[in-house]
Amino acid sequence: MQWGFIGAFGDDQIRTFRFPTPFKNKCFSLVLTTQSWNTAGGTTGSPFVASITKTTFQVNTDPQAWHGGSGYRWIAIGY
Numbered sequence: 392m393q394w395g396f397i398g399a400f401g402d403d404q405i406r407t408f409r410f411p412t413p414f415k416n417k418c419f420s421l422v423l424t425t426q427s428w429n430t431a432g433g434t435t436g437s438p439f440v441a442s443i444t445k446t447t448f449q450v451n452t453d454p455q456a457w458h459g460g461s462g463y464r465w466i467a468i469g470y
Contacts, residue, residue: 408450414467421467443467
């Protein structure tokens with residue numbers, strides 16, 4: 392199991408991130424959530440994981456909404 396934080400980046404982008412330690416065989420689950428400081432009820436976009444390998448994962452930010460967050464928290468499970 393691994394986890395981490397990714398700093399915010401613009402909408403409608405795909406970025407690739409490396410796991411701190413590559414999984415030996417496979418990463419079979421990765422959960423991503425926006426860390427938002429927007430408490431006034433504003434819009435928060437929905438980033439999603441575009442692809443996962445045993446060494447990297449891609450995050451795609453929602454082109455339809457301003458995410459208003461300071462970044463993304465993630466947790467991955469593999470073996």
